[in-house]
Amino acid sequence: MPIIIAKNIEKIYNPKTVPVHALRGVDLTIDKGEFTAIVGPSGSGKTTLLNIIGGLDHPTGGSIEVDDTDISKLSDNQLIDFRQKKIGFVFQSYNLIPVLTVEENTEFVMLLQKRPKEERHRRVSELLASFGLGDKKDKRPSQLSGGQQQRVAVARALAPKPTFVLADEPTANLDSVSASNLLDIMEKMNREEHVTFVFSTHDQRVIDRARRVVTLVDGKIDSDILQK
Amino acid sequence: MFLKLAWRNLWRNKRRTAISISAVLFAVLFASTIQSFQKGTWDHMVDNVVRYYLGYAQIHQKGFWDEQTLDNSFDPKDVPASLYKTVDMSPRLESFALASSGEITRGILVVGIDPQKETAMTGLKNHITKGEYISENDHSVVIAEGLAKLLKLTVGDTLILVSQGYQGQNAAGAYPIKSIAKFGAPDLNKQLVFMPLSLARDFYGTGERLTSLAVNLPGRAELPAALATIKSQLPEGEFEVMDYKKLMPELVEAQELDTAGAMLILWVLYLLIAFGLFGTILMMTRERTYEFGVLTAIGTKKKTLAGMLWAEGMMIGIAGAILGILLSIPVVYYLNINPIQLSGDMATAYEKYGMEPVMKATFEGWIFLRQAVIVFIISSILTTYPLWYIWKLEPVSAMRE
Ligand SMILES: Nc1ncnc2c1ncn2[C@@H]1O[C@H](COP(=O)(O)OP(=O)(O)OP(=O)(O)O)[C@@H](O)[C@H]1O
Ligand SMILES: [Mg+2]
DSSP: OEEEEEEEEEEEESSSSSOEEEEEEEEEEEETTOEEEEEOSTTSSHHHHHHHHTTSSOOSEEEEEETTEEGGGSOHHHHHHHHHHHEEEEOSSOOSOTTSOHHHHHTHHHHHTTOOHHHHHHHHHHHHHHTTOGGGTTSOGGGSOHHHHHHHHHHHHHTTOOSEEEEESTTTTSOHHHHHHHHHHHHHHHHHSOOEEEEEOOOHHHHHHOSEEEEEETTEEEEEEEOO | OHHHHHHHHHGGGHHHHHHHHHHHHHHHHHHHHHHHHHHHHHHHHHHHHIIIIIOSEEEEETTTTTSOOGGGOBOGGGSOHHHHHHSOEEEEEEEEEEEEETTEEEEEEEEEEOHHHHHHHHOGGGGEEEEOOOOTTOSOEEEEHHHHHHHTOOTTOEEEEEEEOGGGOEEEEEEEEEEEEOOSSHHHHTTEEEEEHHHHHHHHTOTTOBSEEEEOOSSGGGHHHHHHHHHHHSOTTTEEEEEHHHHOHHHHHHHHHHHHHHHHHHHHHHHHHHHHHHHHHHHHHHTTHHHHHHHHHTTOOHHHHHHHHHHHHHHHHHHHHHHHHHHHHHHHHHHHHSOEEOOHHHHHHHHHTTOOSEEOOOOOHHHHHHHHHHHHHHHHHHTHHHHHHHHTOOHHHHHHO
16 A cells, blocks of 8 residues: 655756756655665765655655645645654654653654653653663663664654654664664564654665665666565 | 743753843843932932922912012912812912121022921921921021031021012011021022011011912822812912922923933843843754754644744743842842932032932832833844744755754
């Protein structure tokens, strides 16, 4: 069952001044439960594509349907609401709010959704325990390692059980052990909760663990391979 | 939750927040102290003149104030008897005279009074520093302390007065000094001589006439009602009724001018504080652009973010205002019960302008409240910056920084 249908996506930055053709007609369909890597050389348009799928940026052309909604038609405020309800985000770094504890960061999106306190706490302690962060719940992000911070970011993204999770180079700033740990928990959640993951990466070891690998070159899909 | 977040954000940069709060605090402290002093000193001065002598209002023959001669005096029987019953008034016969003792001669103000009524109104009896108060049938005078000093006279000595009486008559007399009284306002202290009304009438040859009726009121608050009563009962066109503001326009004007000057200084101060506060708010906002990008990306509504930033700015302002007021209250209260007695050059300068050399702070709630309101308004204006900043924020460009 497709949850993301992107058709002929074009993105031109600064069309009026120095136009940059970041995406040149991308067609991509993501089904529920996928564990997909978007790869490609630097500047090939990975971040741009993820931003458009995630409703953070508007495409210059083409259409994008997420969970049966044409998100190119939504206003900025509707998009914020849409993201909050449907999508989990993990960015490369500095995902967390420095003044909130691990626990508060993890429940943040659920709080925005006004979920009851009890549900939030149950979900958060379950996730933190399964991510090996149970003893860190009262710590501030600055007291954690980079790998731990990224795990909290994944926990925050997963807490409200979003339709899918988008992660732009989630392991880029991690050593290989932390990167592999992060992939472990992502795989586990994909397996156990059937969460759909779409992530971009440069790292061959991360690419190897994806089930589907979409390669972008110069703003176009160069290859689309199912592994394993 | 978002208030908690705002609160914690304030303490991310403890030093900056503390400095901003202190800046507001000192502005509030400074402003309320200055204003209390300013208002207190002037009120004190006005009250000195009003309570010690002038009264909150006076009734004269029409035209008397512009040309203060005995020929502009009036017959007290022309004032309706009902008015004497409803409003407490002290009858006076005032005119200028020359006072001399030995080689020294001074221009002075001779005031014929009803000793009972006068002391009921101005407390003249309590201002006596030496000798005894006069009574209705005495053939003696009360002289102001400053004047006595200038003339080198004391109780028991004789004061020689020369003047022009009613309708061009000559007036001259020698009067024993029965007592010396002290007046707060230096002007009054250097020129007042009181004598019983009948004695003054003899001296000036006016018969039963008066120059003024000074209205005795407990305070400023009762003035409007009293004026209304007086105006409704006095015969049209024959009399003039003047409140203390009209009786001493220079003083009122000087107070207004001085207040405007002080306000100007305060506005400059507020402006400086506003700039400082704006710097803090600017930094607090801009340095967190990436974080705001993440927050909007994961679904935080802009109004929520804006509310958080607004709360941060307002908390600094309000904390500063509250602490400032808490600190001002005891300071101003202290200065209220312990007026500063000026000495040396300052005192001379004050006296030159007819002011008692005392700086006294008034203790009035509205002065503190006003600081709070001003800080609130300034903070509200400044916090529109982060609101605008959040409004135009786009998550993608925010996170590219
Ligand atoms: N906001 C922007 N304004 C102008 N050009 C942009 C903007 N964002 C991206 N680009 C350009 O668009 C192209 C695609 O960028 P994008 O960030 O999507 O690539 P990427 O594959 O994510 O690269 P990397 O691996 O370095 O993260 C690049 O040439 C980039 O310089
Ligand atoms: Mg990128």
